[in-house]
Amino acid sequence: MYVHVNAAVSVDGKLSSRRREQVEISGADDFDRVDRIRAAADAVLVGVGTVLADDPHLTLDEEDRRVQRLRDGRPGNPARVVADSRARTPTDARILDDEATTYLLVNDAADPDRLDALRDAGAEIVSAGGDGSDGDDTGSEDGENAHAGRVDLRAAFDALEREGIERVMVEGGGEVIFSLFEAGLVDELTVYVGSLVIGGRGAPTLADGEGFVDDFPELDLTDVERLDDGVQLSYET
Numbered sequence: 001m002y003v004h005v006n007a008a009v010s011v012d013g014k015l016s017s018r019r020r021e022q023v024e025i026s027g028a029d030d031f032d033r034v035d036r037i038r039a040a041a042d043a044v045l046v047g048v049g050t051v052l053a054d055d056p057h058l059t060l061d062e063e064d065r066r067v068q069r070l071r072d073g074r075p076g077n078p079a080r081v082v083a084d085s086r087a088r089t090p091t092d093a094r095i096l097d098d099e100a101t102t103y104l105l106v107n108d109a110a111d112p113d114r115l116d117a118l119r120d121a122g123a124e125i126v127s128a129g130g131d132g133s134d135g136d137d138t139g140s141e142d143g144e145n146a147h148a149g150r151v152d153l154r155a156a157f158d159a160l161e162r163e164g165i166e167r168v169m170v171e172g173g174g175e176v177i178f179s180l181f182e183a184g185l186v187d188e189l190t191v192y193v194g195s196l197v198i199g200g201r202g203a204p205t206l207a208d209g210e211g212f213v214d215d216f217p218e219l220d221l222t223d224v225e226r227l228d229d230g231v232q233l234s235y236e237t
C-alpha cells in the first residue's frame with residue numbers, strides 16, 4: 001500500500017482550532033492540489049475525529065478528473081475510508097452517500113447493532129484489531145495503552161489491498177497521522193502551511209497521539225513551493 005499523507009496547518013502547526021471546528025487554511029490553488037491528489041488515489045482516509053468535526057464528503061470537485069478516472073476504468077470517485085474502532089460514524093454522515101464506496105475500519109469492540117445500522121446506511125465494514133480487552137480501550141488518555149482497542153492500521157491496509165486499493169491518500173487528523181508514522185506506514189507527506197496563527201495547547205496538530213520521545217521519524221525534503229499565500233512542503237520518508 002502506498003500511503004500519501006496530506007494536510008494543511010497554520011504557521012504554528014495546527015490543523016484546526018481548540019474547538020476542533022474545520023478551519024479553512026488552504027486557498028483555492030491548494031484545494032485544487034488536494035483534489036488532484038484525491039483523483040490519483042484509490043482511496044481517501046480520515047479518522048472518525050475528522051468525520052465528527054467536519055462531516056467531510058471526500059469526493060472530487062473537478063468533473064474532468066472524475067471523467068478521466070471513468071475513462072481509465074476506475075470508479076469516478078476514490079473510495080472513502082474511516083478509521084473508526086467503535087463505529088461512531090453517524091448514519092447520516094455525508095461520506096455514506098452513494099457517490100463513492102465507503103469503508104469503515106472497526107475493531108472487535110464495535111457494537112454489532114451499530115454495524116448493522118451503518119451497513120444499512122451504505123458502509124462496507126472492515127474489521128481490523130482487537131477489542132482492547134488486553135489493555136485500556138479509551139484511546140489517547142492512558143499513554144501506555146493508547147493504541148489498545150484502536151484499529152490496527154497495518155492489518156486494515158492489508159484488508160483494503162485485498163479490495164484492490166493500492167494507493168491511499170490520508171487527509172488527517174492528527175491522531176491518525178501520528179499512528180501512521182508510528183507504524184512506519186507513511187511513504188509521502190505533503191503539508192500546506194497557511195500564513196495564519198491558530199494557537200491553543202488543545203488544538204490538533206499535524207501529528208498528535210502520544211508523540212515520539214526519541215527515534216523521531218526523519219523525512220527527506222523534496223520540494224518547497226509558494227502556493228496561495230502560503231508554502232507547500234513535500235517530503236518522502
Ligand SMILES: NC(=O)c1ccc[n+]([C@@H]2O[C@H](COP(=O)([O-])OP(=O)(O)OC[C@H]3O[C@@H](n4cnc5c(N)ncnc54)[C@H](OP(=O)(O)O)[C@@H]3O)[C@@H](O)[C@H]2O)c1
Nearest residue numbers: 007008015016020047049050085151172173174175176179
Ligand atoms: N487542516 C487539515 O488538513 C485537517 C485535516 C483533517 C482534519 N483536520 C481537523 O483535525 C481535527 C480532527 O483530528 P483528530 O486528531 O481529532 O481526529 P482523527 O485523527 O481524524 O480521528 C481520530 C480518531 O480515529 C480513531 N482511530 C481508529 N483507529 C485509530 C488509530 N490506529 N490511530 C489513531 N486514531 C484511530 C480514534 O477514535 P476511536 O478510538 O473511536 O476509533 C481516534 O480518536 C478536526 O478539528 C478537523 O477539522 C484538519
Ligand SMILES: Nc1nc(=O)c(N)c(NC[C@H](O)[C@H](O)[C@H](O)COP(=O)(O)O)[nH]1
Nearest residue numbers: 008023024025026054056057058059171
Ligand atoms: N487540505 C486542507 N486544507 C484545509 O484548509 C482544511 N481545513 C482541510 N481539512 C481536511 C479535512 O479532511 C476536511 O474535512 C476535508 O477536506 C473536507 O473535504 P470535502 O471538501 O468535504 O470533500 N484540508
